[in-house]
Amino acid sequence: MTPLVDNYSRQIRYIRLSVTDRCNFRCRYCMPAEGVEWISHDDIMRYEEFLRVVRVFVSRGVEKIRLTGGEPLVRKGLAGFISALKSIEGVNDLSLTTNGVLLAPVARDLRQAGLDRVNISLDSLNRDKFYHITRIDAFEKTQSGIHAALEYGLGPVKINVVAIRGFNDDEINAFAAMTISNPVEVRFIELMPMGCGARFGDGEILDSQEIKGTIESIFGELDPLPGGLGPAKVFRIAGARGSIGLIDAVTDPGFCSRCNRVRITADGHLRPCLFSDQSIDLLGPMRRGISETGLEELIETGIKEKPAGIGAKANPDCMMMMSDIGG
Numbered sequence: 001m002t003p004l005v006d007n008y009s010r011q012i013r014y015i016r017l018s019v020t021d022r023c024n025f026r027c028r029y030c031m032p033a034e035g036v037e038w039i040s041h042d043d044i045m046r047y048e049e050f051l052r053v054v055r056v057f058v059s060r061g062v063e064k065i066r067l068t069g070g071e072p073l074v075r076k077g078l079a080g081f082i083s084a085l086k087s088i089e090g091v092n093d094l095s096l097t098t099n100g101v102l103l104a105p106v107a108r109d110l111r112q113a114g115l116d117r118v119n120i121s122l123d124s125l126n127r128d129k130f131y132h133i134t135r136i137d138a139f140e141k142t143q144s145g146i147h148a149a150l151e152y153g154l155g156p157v158k159i160n161v162v163a164i165r166g167f168n169d170d171e172i173n174a175f176a177a178m179t180i181s182n183p184v185e186v187r188f189i190e191l192m193p194m195g196c197g198a199r200f201g202d203g204e205i206l207d208s209q210e211i212k213g214t215i216e217s218i219f220g221e222l223d224p225l226p227g228g229l230g231p232a233k234v235f236r237i238a239g240a241r242g243s244i245g246l247i248d249a250v251t252d253p254g255f256c257s258r259c260n261r262v263r264i265t266a267d268g269h270l271r272p273c274l275f276s277d278q279s280i281d282l283l284g285p286m287r288r289g290i291s292e293t294g295l296e297e298l299i300e301t302g303i304k305e306k307p308a309g310i311g312a313k314a315n316p317d318c319m320m321m322m323s324d325i326g327g
Contacts, residue, residue, distance in 0.1 A: 001059065001060065001061060002060060003060060003061040004057070004060040004061060004062070004299070004300065004303050005303070006272075006303050006304060006306040007304055007306070007308075008257075008306075008308050010257075010258075010259060010260055010306070011061060011260060012057070012060075012061070012062060012260060012261065012262055012303055013061060013062055013063055013064060013229055013260045013261075014062065014063075014064040014065075014066070014229045014230070014260050014261035015054070015057050015062050015064075015065055015066075015261060015262055015263070015264060016065075016066045016067075016068050016261060016262075016263045016264070017050055017054070017065060017066070017067050017068065017263075017264050018068050018069060018070065018263065018264065018265050018266045019045075019047075019050070019067055019068070019069065019070075019072050019075050019078070019081070019266065020044065020069050020070040020071070020072060020074060020075040020266050021036075021038055021039050021044075021069065021070045021265075021266045021267075022038055022069065022070045022071065022074050022075075023069055023070040023071040023074070023099075024071055024074060024099070024101060024102075024136065024138075025071065025099050025101075025134045025135070025136050025138075026134065026135040026136065027121075027123075027133060027134050027135070028132075028133055028135070029133075029162060029164075029191060029192075033135055039266055039267050043267050043283075044266050044267060045264070045266060045267065045268045045283055047077065047080070047081045047084070049268065049283060049286055050081070050264070051081075051084055051085070051088075052286065052295070053264060053282060053286075053295070053299070054085060054088060054091075055088060056292070056295055056296050056299055057299065058088055058089075058090040058091060059090070060296075060299075062090075063090060063091065063092040063093060063229070064092065064093040064095075064229045064230075065085060065091055065093070065094050065095070066094075066095045066096065066097060066119075067082070067094075067095070067096040067097070068096075068097045069097075069098075069266075070266065071098060071099055071101075071102070072096055072097070072098060073096075073098050073101075073102040073103060073106065074102065078106075078110070079106070079109045079110055079112075079113040080113070082094065082096075082110060082113040082114050082115050083113040083114055085114070086113070086114030086115075087114075093116055093228075093229065094114060094115055094116050095115070095116055095117045095118060095119065096110070096115055096117075096118050096119070097118070097119040097120075097121070097160070098118060098119070098120055098121070098145070099120070099121045099134070099138075099142060099145075100118075100120040100121070100122070100141065100142040100143075100144075100145025100146060100149075101136075101138045101141040101142055101145060102141075102145075103118070103120070103144075103145030103148055103149060104141070104144040104145050104147070104148040107145070107148035107149055107151070107152045107154060108148075108152050110152075110154070111152045111153060111154055115154060116154070117149075117154050117155055117156060117157065117158070118149050118154045118157060118158070119157075119158040119159075119160050119187070120142065120145055120146055120149065120157065120158070120159055120160065121142075121160045121162075122142055122146070122159050122160070122161060123161055123162050123164070123167075123168055124167075124168050124171060125171055125174055125175065126171070127139040127140075129167065129168065130142070132167075133164075133167065133168075146159070146184075150182075150183070150184075155183060155184075156183060156184065156185050156242070156243075157183070157184045157185070158184065158185045158186075158187055158245070159175070159178070159184055159185070159186045159187065160187050160189060161175055161186060161187065161188050161189065162189050162191055163188045163189065163190060163191065163206035163208075163211055164191050164204050164205075164206065165204045165205065165206050166204060167204075169206055169214075172188070172211055172214045172215060173214065173215060173218050173219070175188070176215045176218075176219060176237065176244055177219075178242065179236070179237060179240045179241065179242030179243060179244055180237060180239070180240045180241065180242070181240075181241060182241060182242050183241045183242050184242040185232075185234070185242055185243045185244070185245050186242070186243075186244055186245070187232050187244075187245035187246070187247060188206075188208065188211045188244070188245070188246055188247070189247040189249070190205055190206065190207070190208055190247060190248055190249055190250040190251060191204060191205045191206070191250070192249055192250060192274075192275075193205070193250070205250055205251075207248075207251050208233075208246040208247070208248035208251060208252070209248075209251070211246060212235070212246060215237070215244065219237045219238075220237070220238060221238075222235035222236065222237060222244065223235060223236045223237075223238060225243055229260060231247050231249065231255070231258070231259075231261075232245030232246060232247050233245065233246045233247075233248070234246075249274075255309075256273075256275075256307075256308065256309030256310065257308075257309060259273075259306075259309075262302065262303065262306065264282070265279065267283060268281065268282050268283025268284070268286070269281055269282065269283070270282050270298075270299060270302040272302055272303065272305050272306035272307070273306055273307050273310060275310040276307060276310050278305060278307075279302075280298065280301060280302040280305070282295070282298060282299070282302075285298060
């Protein structure tokens with residue numbers, strides 16, 4: 001096996017698959033209130049097309065796959081797709097990012113299909129603030145999704161919190177406290193000023209170090225933990241069952257140098273960098289009959305086009321919506 005390595009010696013071990021651009025939320029940093037024009041069904045990757053791409057990546061050393069959207073649970077047949085992915089030898093970590101609203105009724109089926117764990121987006125523990133940021137009245141359903149994920153062993157359950165000054169900065173310690181008695185990882189993600197997020201100002205970005213300091217002012221010095229293949233720096237409150245993750249994509253100059261992932265969008269484009277609109281079409285060539293060798297070469301080309309580092313703060317002109325990319 002020859003690993004997929006970019007021009008800056010970063011091995012690609014992690015891919016994110018956006019299985020749909022559709023979403024049942026309208027989060028203010030992700031999508032306009034009126035929504036966006038959806039990609040037509042004919043232009044969305046079929047599951048078998050995703051599987052073909054995944055097999056190439058896994059044959060070249062990728063071992064972690066995350067399913068995203070939009071909201072992935074709005075796409076029909078997801079459990080069968082998960083089962084097919086899990087049957088590919090070399091897929092060691094299969095996870096899903098969701099807003100949790102549709103999770104409770106299907107959590108057991110997804111676990112039985114082979115899903116290892118979930119990340120659930122939750123930006124506030126206050127029902128009214130939840131409605132404000134998502135524009136959807138579904139706080140209780142997201143809470144039910146978290147409970148179902150814990151019940152059926154989709155863990156460690158990770159709670160994704162986009163940290164926004166003036167909105168949820170007063171809830172940082174409440175989120176951190178969740179980790180004391182619950183086996184969850186609360187992950188604070190710096191607000192990325194791209195797409196709809198570009199409407200927020202620099203003053204609304206909460207620095208991960210400030211978040212860490214806020215937590216330590218109440219709970220004491222955090223203990224560092226080994227990280228996984230993802231972007232989070234992980235810590236633990238002394239004696240806690242769970243952990244705290246910090247994703248400093250905006251403020252850490254070295255964030256891009258550690259990047260080991262690429263994204264496949266719902267319309268079949270390989271996107272080497274989240275913070276760049278540059279992408280390579282895989283779906284068109286596949287539907288025109290590209291060979292397996294040709295597809296692998298096309299993927300290699302995309303990996304070689306991965307930039308050394310752009311960073312969200314340095315590139316606010318990245319115009320694709322998060323809902324198109326999968327975060």
